[in-house]
Amino acid sequence: MTLTAPELDELVAADAAQHRVLTGDRPTGPLHLGHYFGTLANRVRLQRAGVDVFVLVADYQVLTDRDVAERLEERVFGLVADYLAAGIDPATATIFTHTAVPALNQLLLPFLSLVSVSELGRNPTVKDEIQHSRQDAVSGLMFTYPVHQAADILFCKADLVPVGRDQAPHLEITRTVARRFNERYGPVFPLPETLLSEAPLLLGTDGQKMSKSRGNAISLTTPPDEVARLVKRAKTDADRHIAYAPETRPEVSNLVLLAALAQGRRPEDVAAEIGDGGAAQLKRVVTESVNEFLRPIRARRAEFAGDPAQLKAVLAAGNARANEIADATLAEVKAAMGMDYMR
Incomplete structure (x- = not known):
């Protein structure tokens, strides 16, 4: 389900504290205006309204279209600086990385059993990313990217996900995974709603999709x-x-x-x-x-950016909270699947 801005405002106004948002970006370069008007502005607005906001630095997913994760440390902390500059408040938001939260990534395994190869192959966002990939051959990580994103969203049981229109198909995979898990093993996950911004797809200076990798973007820096x-x-x-x-x-x-x-x-x-x-x-x-x-x-x-100690502290605090929640969710998933026999 996709929410309009008025519907979202009504939902949040009723009880902001009962909602949780998950969103994030790959640390492949500076965030640009497409990111800002597509999702960042929504994240800030929801946080200020009292919604619990989780922001993922998707460092594992750098490898979806690259053979190696170059300059990763620089780009991870640069991304955190972008978030803070855009208005994300680490006092209330949880900013964390994939690589620091093992239980989140472990959810990928049971989730992959809930979708078919053909369903993944039909995903238009994956097709577009494959077309513009830097790799000679498509990796398994690229192909399963939507299911990994489902783990990102569902590990913290987010019910609201702000995205650009081009990312909306990923949310359908997440909803499919959540629905099928609940039907097969019992109610564990919410079905997250898609939040589209008022500017769902801002084109780059060449008239194509604005993208860091295509050199057509105006970054925040x-x-x-x-x-x-x-x-x-x-x-x-x-x-x-x-x-x-x-x-x-x-x-x-x-x-x-x-x-x-x-x-x-x-x-x-x-x-x-x-x-x-x-x-x-x-x-x-x-x-x-x-x-x-x-x-x-x-x-x-x-x-x-001039205070790297502060950026590290922001990530350390966010990673600690994300781990606590991911461990609890994974334990719940194992119990529902009957795989907690070593407790």
């Missing part, structure tokens, strides 16, 4: 002159009049949307304001809007 360069080379079209029409003018509309999100306004209003100013005026507005939006985030991130 991109300096002002680099933002200007990336926006300047972004695709538009030949029509001088600027309008927000995602279906017929996707590249122009994506730039309008980017400016509108950075300004906190409706894209239709931003487009109307630019009017016949053409692509040059549109790109000036986008550059100024994005740089103004990123200015405080850049400053906060530089401060956090």
Whole structure:
């Protein structure tokens, strides 16, 4: 099930404390604006509303499309700095890593028995990742990525998962795993709901999906002159009049949307304001809007990145809590499956 923003607000307003969110990212490079407007803003909003938020640094999943996990330590702590700069509060949120929580990863084994090879092969997100993989051959980790993500979500019994639209099929696998486990072994897991942001898929500067690996993203750390360069080379079209029409003018509309999100306004209003100013005026507005939006985030991130001891302490505290919960969930799973005979 997918929740709209009003439905989510109503659900959280009724009793925020009874809900738990799980979300996260692979430490493969700096987070970008697609991440921020796609999921990060939702994480911060839910945390501030009183929801229990778990944020995963998915370090094992770096290997889904890479032979080795390069510069992993640097990127893990860089990702934590991104989270803190974006507004995630470690005093209430749980920020943790895959590699520090063995019981979470052990859930992958029973979960794999609940889905078929054909079901995994039909997953559109996996197909897209395979197409853009850096590997010569598809690894088993890449193929089973949605089930590993199900373990991420279900180990803490998260019931709300903020994602971009391209990640929504993974949530269907998670719901399938939870439902089949409950039917086969008894009620253990909730069926998590999908939370789509108001900007579910922000395109990159080349008109394709914004991605760290495709070199078309504006990261949270991109300096002002680099933002200007990336926006300047972004695709538009030949029509001088600027309008927000995602279906017929996707590249122009994506730039309008980017400016509108950075300004906190409706894209239709931003487009109307630019009017016949053409692509040059549109790109000036986008550059100024994005740089103004990123200015405080850049400053906060530089401060956090300059204190590695604080970043390690954040992860240590998060890993401790995640382990406590994962151990309890794995024990419950073993009991339900009749595999706790060595207790």
